[in-house]
Amino acid sequence: MSESRRVPIAILLSGRGTNMVSLVRAAGDGRLHADVRVVVSNKADAGGLLLAAELGIPTLVLNHRDFPTREAFDSALADALDQRGVEFVALAGFMRVLTPTFLNRFPRRVINIHPALLPSFPGIHAQAQALGYGARITGCTVHFVDEGTDTGPVIAQVAVQIRDEDDEDTLSARILQQENLLYPQALDDVLCGRLRFEGRRVLRAREATGC
Numbered sequence: 121m122s123e124s125r126r127v128p129i130a131i132l133l134s135g136r137g138t139n140m141v142s143l144v145r146a147a148g149d150g151r152l153h154a155d156v157r158v159v160v161s162n163k164a165d166a167g168g169l170l171l172a173a174e175l176g177i178p179t180l181v182l183n184h185r186d187f188p189t190r191e192a193f194d195s196a197l198a199d200a201l202d203q204r205g206v207e208f209v210a211l212a213g214f215m216r217v218l219t220p221t222f223l224n225r226f227p228r229r230v231i232n233i234h235p236a237l238l239p240s241f242p243g244i245h246a247q248a249q250a251l252g253y254g255a256r257i258t259g260c261t262v263h264f265v266d267e268g269t270d271t272g273p274v275i276a277q278v279a280v281q282i283r284d285e286d287d288e289d290t291l292s293a294r295i296l297q298q299e300n301l302l303y304p305q306a307l308d309d310v311l312c313g314r315l316r317f318e319g320r321r322v323l324r325a326r327e328a329t330g331c
């Protein structure tokens with residue numbers, strides 16, 4: 121394990137958790153300069169919660185249905201992360217739009233992975249959208265989260281060819297393989313200050329500041 125600083129992060133998910141596992145493993149073997157403080161789900165039955173517990177990561181369920189408004193949920197979520205000393209948030213299949221109530225507590229400190237080449241095919245069922253459109257290439261995108269749905273600045277992307285014989289399952293599986301590789305690398309670039317902004321373009325920093 122690297123002796124350099126590790127940033128305390130939270131991973132938020134709503135489902136199966138392969139991207140979470142990929143991030144936790146990368147943090148465990150020094151490829152990702154992060155200390156995963158907690159895995160949070162808005163769904164008590166998310167498979168990712170069991171995987172996180174098996175990996176020894178503390179878990180927390182915050183059911184959005186228990187809160188009267190999106191803002192009340194977002195506020196409780198931010199409080200829970202603050203209590204655990206979290207400085208950075210990685211969304212990994214977290215199927216809730218976060219409001220400024222949450223995002224303003226973690227400015228430019230929330231990133232997401234999406235299974236398409238944004239700005240194409242935002243929102244849900246991105247792989248089915250790409251197939252239905254007849255695109256020949258799709259992929260995955262890691263991006264900063266803003267108030268929109270999958271509209272924040274792009275950090276990294278990988279392209280995946282769409283084959284004639286693909287259905288939603290086969291295409292999703294090939295994209296997911298690339299997601300699991302891309303996410304730890306992209307998050308480490310952010311945490312270690314290897315990136316800089318030029319407007320909404322995210323470029324390589326001339327000198328890395330951290331790690």
Ligand code: GAR
Binds near residue numbers: 133234244246
């Ligand atoms: C991933 O394909 C991720 O890109 C997608 O949910 C899946 C979660 O898989 N996220 C979105 O569609 C967000 N708009 P996982 O639980 O195995 O990481």
